[in-house]
Amino acid sequence: MEFWKCLYEELGSVFVSGVPSGAFGTLINTMDSSYMHFVPAVSDEVAIGLCIGAFTAGIKACVLVEKNNLVLLKEKIKRMKYVLSYAIIIITNGDINFLNLKHFKFKFVGLNDYVYKGNNSAIVVL
Amino acid sequence: MTNIVTYKKTMLFIQELLKDKIVIYVGDLIVSYLTEVTKNSYGTLQVVDTELDFISVATGMALNSFKKITVVFDDNYLFKHYSSLIQASASRCKNLFFVLLVTNNYLAQLKQPNLYKSVGSVNGMLFELGFLTHIYTRFFKNRKLFNELKDTYYNFIGPAIGIIEVNNNKYHVNTSKVYVNSKLFVDFVRYAPKEDVEGTESDSTSLVIKEN
Numbered sequence: 380m381e382f383w384k385c386l387y388e389e390l391g392s393v394f395v396s397g398v399p400s401g402a403f404g405t406l407i408n409t410m411d412s413s414y415m416h417f418v419p420a421v422s423d424e425v426a427i428g429l430c431i432g433a434f435t436a437g438i439k440a441c442v443l444v445e446k447n448n449l450v451l452l453k454e455k456i457k458r459m460k461y462v463l464s465y466a467i468i469i470i471t472n473g474d475i476n477f478l479n480l481k482h483f484k485f486k487f488v489g490l491n492d493y494v495y496k497g498n499n500s501a502i503v504v505l
Numbered sequence: 506m507t508n509i510v511t512y513k514k515t516m517l518f519i520q521e522l523l524k525d526k527i528v529i530y531v532g533d534l535i536v537s538y539l540t541e542v543t544k545n546s547y548g549t550l551q552v553v554d555t556e557l558d559f560i561s562v563a564t565g566m567a568l569n570s571f572k573k574i575t576v577v578f579d580d581n582y583l584f585k586h587y588s589s590l591i592q593a594s595a596s597r598c599k600n601l602f603f604v605l606l607v608t609n610n611y612l613a614q615l616k617q618p619n620l621y622k623s624v625g626s627v628n629g630m631l632f633e634l635g636f637l638t639h640i641y642t643r644f645f646k647n648r649k650l651f652n653e654l655k656d657t658y659y660n661f662i663g664p665a666i667g668i669i670e671v672n673n674n675k676y677h678v679n680t681s682k683v684y685v686n687s688k689l690f691v692d693f694v695r696y697a698p699k700e701d702v703e704g705t706e707s708d709s710t711s712l713v714i715k716e717n
Contacts (some may be wrong), residue, residue, distance in 0.1 A: 394569060418568065418596075421588045425561040428589065432565020437695040440565075455557060460551055463562070463687045 382406065387414040388442065394418070394433040396426040397443025402472050406443070415469040427456065430467045441468040469502045510645040512539060518651050519604060522658055523575055527566075529559050529579040534613050535606065553578050557589040558602075560589035566694060567598035573659070575602040580621045581611055594635035594664055595614055602675045603666040628668060637665040645669055
C-alpha cells in the first residue's frame, strides 16, 4: 500500500500492467484503485507493450516483470526503443545485476523527473 | 482466385482509407508498399521488425486515449502474436481497429503456405474472441465498391478486425531505409484532435502540436 501511495505521490496517476504471478502476490494484494489502474496481462511481453502504448498516449506507466522473464525480454525491450521512443518503469524482484542492462539506469528517488522528463526507462528492484 | 484482390491496389486503398489517422503498419512487405505521403504523415508508424509486438502497444494506446487506433498486419503476424489479440479483445476498446491482409505465405519470396488455410476458420476464431469481424475483400475490387466502405468504415465500433485476402504473386522489395520519426508520432497521438468514438470525425487539418 505504501509503495503504491509513494508512486502515486511521485508520478500522479499511474497505469500498471503485469502478469498476476506469485512473485508479486504481496504487492498485487496491496493495490488500491484510488492510486493506480491495474490491467492484468496474458504475458510479460504483452504487459510491456500495454505500458509502452500507455506512455505513447501520455499516461505514466509501470510494468511488473519477473526477474527470469526480464532476461528473455531484454533484447525485445532494447529493439522496441529503436522504433518507438518510450519511458516506462519496470518493477522486478531479486538481483538483476547479472542482466547487464546498460541502457537502463538505476534511480530510486525523483522518478518523475528522471524517467518521464528525460525519456529514460528505469528499473525498480523489490 | 477471382475473389482475391491485388496487393498493390489494396495497399493504395488502405492508405487512402486511413489517411491522417493513427495507424501502425507492421511487416516489411506492407511497409515496402507505402507511398511517400503515408511515410511522411505524422500519425503513421512503420515497423519492419515483426518480432516486436505492436498489437499490445496499440491496445495500450486505445485504453488510454479516445482516438481511433488502427494496426495493419498480415496473417503471419497474427499467428505470431495471437496472445496479444486475446488481450486486445478482452480490453473491449471501442476505438481499436485491425486490418488483416491474408497472403497465405510465410515469406513473400519463398511461397511456402502458412497455417491460415489449415486452421478451420480464422474469421470464426476471431469472432469468438470478441472482435467484430468483417470480410473486406470485395470492397477492394474497384473504386465504386471501395467508396461504399470508405463512407462507413469510421462508423464501426471496435474492437473490430477487417480481413482482406490479397494476391501476393509479385514480391516487391524496397531497399531504401525506413525512416521513423517516433517523436512526431507520439506527439500526434497525444495532441491531435480527439475523434468521436461513434464515428463523426473532427477536422484533422486543425492539428496543433503543443510544445513541451
